[in-house]
Amino acid sequence: MKSLESYSSKVTFFYIPQIVQCLRYDNNGYVERFILDSGMINSYFAHQIIWNMKANKFKDENLVEIDPVLGPKLYSITDLIEKSFDSEALEFYRKEFSFFTEVTGISGTLKDYIKFSKPEKKQIIDREMAKIKVLPGVYLPSNSDGTVVDIERKSGKPLQSHAKAPFMATFKIEKKGIDGKPMTKLQSAIFKVGDDCRQDVLALQLINCCKNIWLEIGLDVYVFPYRVTATDGGCGVIDVLPNSISRDMLGREAVNGLYEWFVSKFGSENSTTFETARLNFIKSLAGYSVISYLLQFKDRHNGNIMYDDFGHILHIDFGFIFDIVPGGVKFEAVPFKLTKEMIRVLGGSKDSLGFKLFERLTIKAFLALRKHYKFLENTIEPMLDSNLPCFKGKTIKNLQNRMALESTEAEAAHFMRNKIARSYESTFTKGYDEFQRLTNGIPY
Structure with a gap:
């Protein structure tokens, strides 16, 4: 907590989910004191911490059973924060929470x-x-x-x-x-x-961690961690991705395929606008492929995959990550989604320049995250007792195995190259898209 106190509010905002979970082990009251002091200094921090505490009151998904360890603490700390507000902060708090309750209602x-x-x-x-x-x-x-x-x-x-x-x-x-x-x-x-939006909050927080690692070393891959805030038990607000459309909606608009959409939107394959869009696609596909594999994003049907006006691929909806899969059925057995139409946009084959660049960026992105593994683990670890459904057992051990931490860098590069090969035009991906078409009416 002393370390956290030395950082700006921008950093502490980022770690609010972990700060709240650390109250489980706060036998000496250090975390509680940090929350109260920070809330008195910054009203926005107080609001965010109260929303997160409200979202973590319950132990079960049906929002009936109060968390026996965290629940009582959250009620008392919320009460103490409210009592600590001066008249101006209290008016702001009441105004904000009244407005948002109306909208969510x-x-x-x-x-x-x-x-x-x-x-x-x-x-x-x-x-x-x-x-x-x-x-x-x-x-x-x-x-x-x-x-x-x-x-x-x-x-x-x-x-x-x-x-x-x-x-x-x-x-x-x-x-x-x-x-x-x-x-x-x-x-x-x-x-x-x-x-429950808390799992989306965690997934996007980890996407942000990966983005920051890549930015720090100057690796040119792209991800877009949009904003989600869990505001109460089973409640939340999710920012809509700007200027983007789902792959499913592209199909419903009578676009035959992803390549055809790229041509209709960005011009012929030989044009500079198409090449720019393809490069954006390659950078984003590399970033999301690595993250999808490491964090085990599942339910990757075409309603959860978006494309923006610049050609980037974007992922949304993270209800199934780490240790859980939709319906408990492992349709998506491949490391990440890499379909035939994606390959066509990359250049059409493994020998194309676009595919080779994608492969190179994916391996570099993977190797960079391996070097900063502890940063990712330290972000996940406080959340393991949070009652999130995505934690079913050996989450950290399984993540370490996916990182190939025991391997040399050359061996790890070969390891990731094999994951790309496994994902290449996988029949499992095709099978899951067909399953979504039949069960949920997502045909494209």
Whole structure:
């Protein structure tokens, strides 16, 4: 805790999930004191820590059983933080939490209309959105660096879910620009009730760790760790990826394949715009391939794979990582998803320059993370007792094995080259896409 106190609030914000979990072992009260002191100095930190503590109250996925170790501490610390606020901080706190509860509550209201048609649910969202008053200074939990100045009242959109009622809405956010002058932008976010977002928070935190490692050594690979904030038991807000579309939606828009989409969007294969987009695709495919293998991202159907306006591939929805797979069935037995249409964009074969660059970047990215393995382990370890479903046993040992830590660097490079070969046009990937088509209506 002394070490953490020496860093800026930007660093401590990043580690809020770990700080909250460390309360489990806080026999001397050091973590509690750090939380209270930091909350008095920075209201935004206090808000984020309270949201995270609310999200960790329960032991079970049904949000019935209070965590016997953490639960009582979280209630008492939340109470102490609230009592420590001065009048200005208390007003800000009440204003912010009231605003966000109103917005999130729309998802709860929608649950009573789960079997209604999309247009009917859209009307309900519009009705509830019209009631919300935007007070000065409020912000989205996932965007604490900007304030909400307005809501696009007709932007509400119900999202597909069998049992829950997530919805998407768009907000006008004001932030300080690089020159210090205020600038406004639109930010869409997804709100969920009855859906645990804490695993997504952890996955994106680890993606951010990998990104920082690669940035530090100057390795030019690309990932986009968008923002997710767990705000209560089974509640959360998720930033929508800007300027992007899922592979499934591309298919529904009658695009025959990924290569055809690249050509229609970026021009012919010989054009500079196509080459730039292909290079962006290669850099992002390398980054996400390594992370998908190490963190064991599953449920990689085409609704969870996105492409942006620059050609990057992006991954979303991390409900199945580390030790768990959808339905307990190991359809996705390959290290990561590498399909025939992805190979075509890379150049069409293992001998193409694009594929060779992808292979080289993937191996370099893997070797870089091996050198910083302890950083990743130290981020994961405090979360092992968090009751997250992704931790089922030998999580750390299995991660060490995937890192090939006992191997030399040359052996590790060969190890990763073999993983790429296994993923190349795997029949398992094709089988899982077919399974999603039949069971969840995700045809593309």
